[in-house]
Structures are given as C-alpha cells and as structure tokens.
Amino acid sequence: MNNDPIEDPQSAAIEQLERFGLSAYAARTFVALASLGTGTARDISQVSDVPRTRVYDAVDELHDRGLVDILQSSPKQFWAISAETASRTFEHELQNRTDILRAALSELEPIERRTEQRGVWTVDGQRSVTDRVIEFFENAEEEIVYMTVEDLLTDDLIDALSEAAARGVSIKLGGVSAPVQERIQDDIPGATMFESLWVWSDTSAGRLMMIDGRKTLVSALVNGADASPSDPRSETAIWGEGDRNSLVVVLKAIFTWRLDPETPEE
Amino acid sequence: MNNDPIEDPQSAAIEQLERFGLSAYAARTFVALASLGTGTARDISQVSDVPRTRVYDAVDELHDRGLVDILQSSPKQFWAISAETASRTFEHELQNRTDILRAALSELEPIERRTEQRGVWTVDGQRSVTDRVIEFFENAEEEIVYMTVEDLLTDDLIDALSEAAARGVSIKLGGVSAPVQERIQDDIPGATMFESLWVWSDTSAGRLMMIDGRKTLVSALVNGADASPSDPRSETAIWGEGDRNSLVVVLKAIFTWRLDPETPEE
DNA sequence: ACTACTGTCACCCTCTTAATCACAAAAGAG
DNA sequence: CTCTTTTGTGATTAAGAGGGTGACAGTAGT
Numbered sequence: 001m002n003n004d005p006i007e008d009p010q011s012a013a014i015e016q017l018e019r020f021g022l023s024a025y026a027a028r029t030f031v032a033l034a035s036l037g038t039g040t041a042r043d044i045s046q047v048s049d050v051p052r053t054r055v056y057d058a059v060d061e062l063h064d065r066g067l068v069d070i071l072q073s074s075p076k077q078f079w080a081i082s083a084e085t086a087s088r089t090f091e092h093e094l095q096n097r098t099d100i101l102r103a104a105l106s107e108l109e110p111i112e113r114r115t116e117q118r119g120v121w122t123v124d125g126q127r128s129v130t131d132r133v134i135e136f137f138e139n140a141e142e143e144i145v146y147m148t149v150e151d152l153l154t155d156d157l158i159d160a161l162s163e164a165a166a167r168g169v170s171i172k173l174g175g176v177s178a179p180v181q182e183r184i185q186d187d188i189p190g191a192t193m194f195e196s197l198w199v200w201s202d203t204s205a206g207r208l209m210m211i212d213g214r215k216t217l218v219s220a221l222v223n224g225a226d227a228s229p230s231d232p233r234s235e236t237a238i239w240g241e242g243d244r245n246s247l248v249v250v251l252k253a254i255f256t257w258r259l260d261p262e263t264p265e266e
Numbered sequence: 267m268n269n270d271p272i273e274d275p276q277s278a279a280i281e282q283l284e285r286f287g288l289s290a291y292a293a294r295t296f297v298a299l300a301s302l303g304t305g306t307a308r309d310i311s312q313v314s315d316v317p318r319t320r321v322y323d324a325v326d327e328l329h330d331r332g333l334v335d336i337l338q339s340s341p342k343q344f345w346a347i348s349a350e351t352a353s354r355t356f357e358h359e360l361q362n363r364t365d366i367l368r369a370a371l372s373e374l375e376p377i378e379r380r381t382e383q384r385g386v387w388t389v390d391g392q393r394s395v396t397d398r399v400i401e402f403f404e405n406a407e408e409e410i411v412y413m414t415v416e417d418l419l420t421d422d423l424i425d426a427l428s429e430a431a432a433r434g435v436s437i438k439l440g441g442v443s444a445p446v447q448e449r450i451q452d453d454i455p456g457a458t459m460f461e462s463l464w465v466w467s468d469t470s471a472g473r474l475m476m477i478d479g480r481k482t483l484v485s486a487l488v489n490g491a492d493a494s495p496s497d498p499r500s501e502t503a504i505w506g507e508g509d510r511n512s513l514v515v516v517l518k519a520i521f522t523w524r525l526d527p528e529t530p531e532e
Numbered sequence: 533a534c535t536a537c538t539g540t541c542a543c544c545c546t547c548t549t550a551a552t553c554a555c556a557a558a559a560g561a562g
Numbered sequence: 563c564t565c566t567t568t569t570g571t572g573a574t575t576a577a578g579a580g581g582g583t584g585a586c587a588g589t590a591g592t
Contacts, residue, residue, distance in 0.1 A: 009373035016367040019287060023580065037376045041538075051582065056539065066394025069387040069505075074589065075538060079387055083371035085401045087364055094360040098353055101282040105349035107275035110303040121335040121345055128332025135351045239335075289549070307569075317551065322570065340558060341569060 020090055022061065025050050029058040030067055033080035040075045065089075119240065120247050126152070126235040129219050133209060134160045136239075140169045140211045145255050147174035148207040152235075162188045174208075206235050208251065215241040216251040286356055288327065291316050295324040296333055299346035306341045331355075385506065386513050392418070392501040395485050399475060400426045402505075406435050406477045411521050413440035414473040418501075428454045440474075472501050474517065481507040482517040 010031055017027035032048035033039060041059075045052035059078050062068035067086055071077040081089075123129050130152070137144060137160040144164055148157075153176065165171050171191040173184065181193050206219035219237035240247035276297055283293035298314035299305060307325075311318035325344050328334035333352055337343040347355070389395050396418070403410060403426040410430055414423075419442065431437050437457040439450065447459050472485035485503035506513035 009370040013367060013370035013374070016363050016370070019363065020367075021285060025581075031371075031374070034371055035374045035376060053539075053541090053584085054582080063390065066389070066391055066397060069389050069398070071385045071387050073385050077385070081397065082401055083368065083375045084404075085397055086371060087368035089397055090367065091361075091364045094364065095357075097282050097285065098357045098360065101279060101286075101356065102349065102353035104275040104279035104282065105297075105300055105352060108279070108297070108301045109349045110301060119337045119339050119343070121337050123332070123335050124329065125332055131332060131347065131351055131355055132335070135348055138350075291550075319553085319570075319572090320551080 020094075022065075023058065025054050025058040026061040029055055030062055030080060030086075033062075033068060033078055034083060034086075036080075038077055038079050040077055042075070044078065119245075120238045121240065123219075123237045123239070124235070129206070129217075129235050129237040130154065130157060132237070132239065133157065133207070133217060136209065136211050136215060136217065137161060137164050140164050142212050143170045143172070143210075145172045145174075145210040146207070147209075148176070150176055150180055152207055153180070158184065158187050161191070165190050206237070208255075209239075210248075210251055210255055213252055214243055214245075214248060215239070216245075216248045218247070218251065286360075288331075289324065291320055291324040292327040295321055296328055296346060296352075299328075299334060299344055300349060300352075302346075304343055304345050306343055308341070310344065385511075386504045387506065389485075389503045389505070390501070395472075395483075395501050395503040396420065396423060398503070398505065399423065399473070399483060402475065402477050402481060402483065403427060403430050406430050408478050409436045409438070409476075411438045411440075411476040412473070413475075414442070416442055416446055418473060419446070424450065424453055427457070431456050472503070474521075475505075476514075476517055476521055479518055480509055480511075480514060481505070482511075482514045484513070484517065 013031050013034070014024075014027045017030060018024060022030070028048040028050050029044055032044045032050075035047065036043055041052050041055040044050065044055050044059075048055075050058060056076075059068055059070065062080075063070055066089065067081055069079045069081075071079065080086075123132050133146075134156060137157075144161065146161070161171055161173075165188045171188055172194060173188075173191050174194045176184065176193070184191060184193075206221050207217070209217040217237055217239035219235050222234050222236050238247065242248060279297050279300070280290075280293045283296060284290060288296070294314040294316050295310055298310045298316075301313065302309055307318050307321040310316065310321050310325075314321075316324060322342075325334055325336065328346075329336055332355060333347055335345045335347075337345065346352075389398050399412075400422060403423075410427065412427070427437055427439075431454045437454055438460060439454075439457050440460045442450065442459070450457060450459075472487050473483070475483040483503055483505035485501050488500050488502050504513065508514060
C-alpha cells in the first residue's frame with residue numbers, strides 16, 4: 001500500500017546504506033546516530049537494537065568511511081556527519097565508481113557488435129525496455145518509426161528522439177494524442193506524426209519501433225489478472241535485427257503498408 | 267605500482283560491478299559478454315572462467331537488472347547492452363538511491379545538533395577531513411579563519427568558502443603563496459589574506475580552521491616514515507566546539523594574537 | 533572498597549554464494 | 563533411426579562473511 005516515497009525514514013535509510021555496502025550493524029548504527037546527533041555506545045544500542053558490544057565495530061567501519069567521528073573519552077562518544085554531507089559523500093563516491101566502470105567497460109567493448117539475423121531477443125521491465133529503445137535511437141542513422149502509448153513516452157525518450165532528429169534522422173511518431181503532439185513538435189521540429197494503426201489505447205499494447213528498416217522492437221504491458229494493477233514494471237518486449245529477421249520482416253510490412261499506402265508490397 | 271587509472275579493464279569492471287551489488291558470477295559474466303557482444307553459455311564460460319552450468323543463473327540475474335537480453339533458442343544466446351547504456355543505467359539507479367537516502371536521513375535529523383563543550387573529535391583520511399571542513403564552512407555565520415597548505419586547498423573547498431562569503435561571512439585565509447592568492451581573490455572577493463603564522467610548509471602540518479570563534483579544527487599529514495610517500499589519505503584531524511572547549515581556547519588564542527596584534531588577550 | 537559500566541575479544545551459528553556433480557532433454561552426426 | 567555430444571535444470575557440498583551472545587579486564591563513580 002505504501003510504496004517508496006517515505007514509508008519509514010528509518011528503514012528506508014538503513015536499506016539504502018546496506019545496499020551501498022555497509023554492514024547491517026553499521027547501517028543501523030549510523031541511522032541511530034543521525035537521529036541522536038551524538039551519543040555513546042549505550043545510547044546507540046538502545047535506539048538501534050544493535051548489541052552494545054558490536055556498536056564499536058560498526059562505528060569503526062563508519063569512521064573508516066568518514067561518516068562518524070569519535071571522541072576519545074570514557075565513555076567514548078560518537079558523532080554523525082550531517083544528512084547533507086553524508087549524502088554528498090555517497091554521491092561523489094558512486095559517481096567516481098560509475099566513471100571507473102564506464103572507462104573500463106568501453107575499453108573492452110568489441111570493435112563491431114555483430115548484427116544478428118535470426119531469432120528474437122527478450123527484455124523485461126519498463127525501465128529496461130526504455131533503456132533499450134534509447135540505445136537503439138542513439139544508433140539510428142536514417143529513420144526512426146516509433147509508436148507508443150503516451151504513458152510510456154517519457155522525457156528521456158523525447159530527448160533521445162530530439163538528438164536523433166538533430167543528427168538528421170527522420171522521425172515518424174504515432175499513437176499520441178493531439179495535445180501531446182503539439183508539445184512534441186516543439187522539441188522535435190522535424191517529426192512526422194501519424195495516426196494509430198489500430199485501436200491502440202484499448203489494448204494492453206506498449207510500443208512498436210523500427211529503426212532504419214532493419215531493427216524492430218515490440219512490447220506489451222503484461223498486466224495479467226494476477227499482477228498488481230499499477231505495477232509499472234510489467235512490460236515485456238522482444239526485438240530483432242537484420243533484413244532477414246522474421247520480426248523485422250513482419251513489422252516492416254505493417255509499417256510500410258500503413259505509412260506508404262501507394263507503394264503496396266508484393 | 268599501478269593504481270586506479272586502468273590497471274586491467276577486466277578486473278576493474280568486475281570489481282565495480284560487484285560493489286554495485288552483482289554476484290561475482292554475474293559480474294564476470296557481464297564483463298565477458300561485454301567483450302563478446304553476443305555469446306552462448308559455453309562461450310561465456312570459456313572467457314570468464316565461470317562454471318558453464320552457472321552462467322545461466324548469472325545471466326538471469328543480469329536479465330532481471332536489464333543488463334542482458336536473452337535469445338530463446340538452443341543453444342540460448344545472450345546479448346549485453348552497450349558500455350554506455352550500462353553505465354547510464356547504474357548512474358540513474360544510484361542517483362535515485364542517494365536521493366532516497368538524502369530524503370530519509372534529513373527526515374530523522376535531530377532538530378538541534380547539540381554543541382559539545384569538552385573533548386576533541388577525531389577524523390581520519392584526507393577526503394573525510396575535507397568533507398568535515400566543508401560542512402563546518404556551510405554552518406559558519408560570521409567568520410572563517412582558515413590556514414592550509416596549498417595542496418589541500420581543493421576546488422570544493424574554494425567553492426564552499428565562496429558561498430560562505432556570499433552569505434556575508436568574513437573570510438580570513440592564510441598559508442597560500444602569492445600566485446594562488448590572486449586566483450582566490452577572483453573567486454572570493456571579500457577574503458583577507460594573512461601570512462603563515464610560522465614556517466608552515468616545511469612541517470608536515472595540514473590545516474588550521476576556526477569558525478565564528480567557537481569551532482576549531484587542526485590536521486596533520488601523518489606521512490610517517492612507513493607510509494607510502496604520496497599516499498593522499500594519510501591525514502589526521504581533530505576538532506572541537508564550544509567556548510570552553512580546550513582546543514578552541516588554544517587556537518583562538520593563537521589566531522587572535524596573530525590577527526589582532528593590538529588587542530592582546532589576558 | 534565496592535558496584536556498575538565500558539570496551540575488547542572470542543566464540544558460535546546462520547545465511548549467502550561459490551563450486552561441483554548428476555541427469556534429462558535437445559541437437560547433430562552417421 | 564540410433565548413438566553421441568551438447569545444453570539446460572536441479573540438487574548438493576564447501577567456504578566465508580556477518581549477525582548474535584557471552585566472558586572478562588579495565589575504568590569510573592559512589
């Protein structure tokens with residue numbers, strides 16, 4: 001019932017800290033200290049349920065990470081850095097690490113990614129599908145045909161389309177309503193709009209995409225009767241590449257038939 | 267000998283992926299796939315040394331995260347998203363999570379952080395000390411006195427000083443050479459420069475800081491004979507707060523004596 | 533001097549995950 | 563069509579990390 005916004009600051013913070021690599025004790029200790037500002041091992045143990053004797057280890061771990069300062073007295077006292085400073089610390093560290101990852105990965109990327117002919121690839125999850133679509137947009141050279149329900153036309157997709165358009169790629173966009181069309185026309189001046197190929201919004205269809213007439217993607221919202229009604233993750237897509245690819249052949253036929261009525265295929 | 271730049275793209279990427287929460291198998295599998303572009307379980311097993319039978323689990327994990335697509339055929343084939351898309355995926359996810367953390371932590375931050383009177387807090391590590399100094403700069407209300415060796419006067423510190431100056435805080439900066447002083451004057455118009463209190467650059471001293479006459483920090487570069495000569499992490503600082511705090515009293519005396527010679531303290 | 537508390541250490545137990553194996557289904561060769 | 567090889571799934575074992583508990587010497591405070 002209660003999703004991510006702020007269910008319980010305690011647990012939310014603890015969960016994130018753990019996923020950032022802190023031990024459970026360290027995470028709970030830091031959260032306790034963040035509420036207390038300053039405290040002894042006993043204080044921390046009481047509000048965090050961390051065994052008192054283990055608060056010392058946890059605090060060491062936090063001190064090594066620069067999240068907690070230690071007052072050498074008896075009893076020792078501990079001091080947590082501010083929420084803002086802590087967040088920034090993680091932000092920087094993680095930014096660093098993604099940069100390292102990016103550099104390392106691009107080093108070993110293959111020269112030419114082979115373009116498959118046969119078969120159909122699968123992608124699950126709305127976020128992943130969107131990522132894939134954006135990746136394909138970025139590699140487009142001549143033409144992008146994209147048909148989508150409006151809910152899935154997020155800003156990052158519009159950005160990617162806009163960039164492609166700036167590169168000289170021709171954009172053909174379908175499935176969007178009149179008011180949204182106007183907004184799009186501002187962002188992507190060269191885009192051509194076309195009507196839905198069929199009754200689009202009633203079905204649980206997601207998107208249709210064709211790039212340069214040789215790479216296609218279809219997705220469906222698999223909100224089966226079992227899935228939670230508003231779960232944004234339940235999207236499944238398939239895609240294929242290559243002139244002979246079966247999925248490409250089928251979609252190409254559909255789009256061509258609809259977009260160029262005077263050029264019937266044989 | 268060979269630090270972070272790019273020792274070995276393989277291991278660097280694997281390490282980062284693991285720290286981002288992937289299992290060792292998943293990390294190695296993804297790196298292998300990133301080099302191959304496309305491959306079967308056998309291919310992956312050969313270049314990654316992941317047992318073939320466990321490539322399937324690893325690939326499932328990666329598929330759930332949206333990093334790998336699966337071609338349902340026999341043998342199954344696997345496809346890795348591009349280095350750029352992968353990096354962006356992580357970037358977004360981590361940005362999201364730091365935002366959640368920031369929100370959660372500031373929710374439970376105490377109303378007023380008690381200002382300690384007695385005792386001295388310790389901080390280790392150059393990064394942590396810098397973070398602490400910045401945090402203190404941000405809370406400054408009237409005056410910042412800061413003396414540092416130039417190596418430690420990084421851009422983020424200058425930014426923080428500049429913001430404080432814009433708030434109307436008076437800045438007194440010491441220990442920097444003439445050429446650097448000029449540059450600083452541009453960024454922080456209102457700053458006052460003063461000479462080093464003593465032969466500063468010869469010692470292994472790090473920084474001296476005083477905020478509003480009631481919070482002070484001292485650091486030293488503990489490059490003992492044992493530590494590696496250029497290790498940037500070997501800095502240790504202590505700080506204290508409150509009018510009665512011993513560290514504050516001592517530093518206040520020193521700074522006042524030097525900065526206001528005509529007002530001798532008693 | 534006595535009591536309570538603090539900080540350190542050692543230990544056990546559980547859970548995760550790497551690693552190996554067994555086996556049925558599928559593909560390919562002859 | 564049969565035999566052999568490969569593929570994918572599952573169960574099982576082993577090792578390590580980390581959570582949880584308790585013993586104990588040193589210290590503070592009465």
